[in-house]
Amino acid sequence: xxxxxxxxxxxxxxxxxxxxxxxxxxxxxxxxxxxxxxxxxxxxxxxxxxxxxxxxxxxxxxxxxxxxxxxxxxxxxxxxxxxxxxxxxxxxxxxxxxxxxxxxxxxxxxxxxxxxxxxxxxxxxxxxxxxxxxxxxxxxxxxxxxxxxxxxxxxxxxxxxxxxxxxxxxxxxxxxxxxxxxxxxxxxxxxxxxxxxxxxxxxxxxxxx
Numbered sequence: 079x080x081x082x083x084x085x086x087x088x089x090x091x092x093x094x095x096x097x098x099x100x101x102x103x104x105x106x107x108x109x110x111x112x113x114x115x116x117x118x119x120x121x122x123x124x125x126x127x128x129x130x131x132x133x134x135x136x137x138x139x140x141x142x143x144x145x146x147x148x149x150x151x152x153x154x155x156x157x158x159x160x161x162x163x164x165x166x167x168x169x170x171x172x173x174x175x176x177x178x179x180x181x182x183x184x185x186x187x188x189x190x191x192x193x194x195x196x197x198x199x200x201x202x203x204x205x206x207x208x209x210x211x212x213x214x215x216x217x218x219x220x221x222x223x224x225x226x227x228x229x230x231x232x233x234x235x236x237x238x239x240x241x242x243x244x245x246x247x248x249x250x251x252x253x254x255x256x257x258x259x260x261x262x263x264x265x266x267x268x269x270x271x272x273x274x275x276x277x278x279x280x281x282x283x284x285x286x287x
Contacts, residue, residue: 081107085201085272088112088143088241090264091119091170092286096128099269099282107273109136110194112241113143113203113221116187117167118264120287123174126183142190143203143242144221150187153179192217199274200234204242205256208232231255239272250279 084107089096103109115129116122132138149168151159175183193212194201202212202220205227211234212220224243233255241260245251248268251258261281263269268281 081273081276083108083110083196083199083201083274085110085112085239085259085274087259087261087270088114088244088263089119089125089269090114090117090145090167091122091125091174092263092269092284093119093121093124093128094286095263095269095282095284096125098285099271099280100128100132102280102282103271104273105136108139110139110201110239111141112201112239112259113141113190114145114241114260115140115143116149116171117145117163118170119167120170121174122171123183126186130182130186139194139201140186140190141194141201141203142187142192142217142221146187146190147218147221150184153184192220197236199236200238202238202240205240206234206238227256239274248281252277 081104084103115125148159148163152163204221205223206212207215208226208230209232238256240258243258244260244262244265245258246262246267248261250261250270259270259272261268261270263284266284268283271280
């Protein structure tokens with residue numbers, strides 16, 4: 079059976095780990111990146127370069143995570159979000175750029191999407207409010223949501239594929255209504271891809287830094 083989608087969890091500036099994962103992925107299927115490409119890890123610039131090159135080679139969808147949202151707000155002059163960005167791993171990102179982020183990389187962050195809904199899946203970075211579809215929610219909630227999403231048993235009509243909340247066991251969290259594939263790579267865990275509709279996981283251990 080052909081892979082319709084391949085979802086990829088939170089990368090967080092781990093370029094070598096991303097390269098190792100990409101090398102193991104099948105050629106078929108659209109890649110859906112769930113956000114948090116930047117921050118915490120040492121190689122954000124290299125990660126964004128990889129993603130920009132990758133979208134010239136195959137179908138890709140790039141969702142926005144809360145870290146991209148913080149970075150964009152900071153770059154747009156929001157001092158409160160600038161402080162939050164610094165406290166949540168923004169400084170390694172700035173150092174990876176020698177404090178000068180190219181316009182092409184800022185443009186990439188700006189065109190990330192809040193969510194993706196297909197016939198069979200909902201892809202989002204953080205989560206959903208029970209009883210609400212993603213288009214009914216404020217974008218910020220989609221990036222930051224944890225509770226009541228994580229403990230909810232609500233059925234959104236199709237599985238919700240998400241990241242944002244690290245599963246430090248290194249194993250995806252599979253529930254009847256959602257699948258969390260943030261397996262904590264930047265904290266020494268693994269970077270995970272989910273092949274759909276087969277629900278097969280490919281994981282690689284963090285190798286950066």
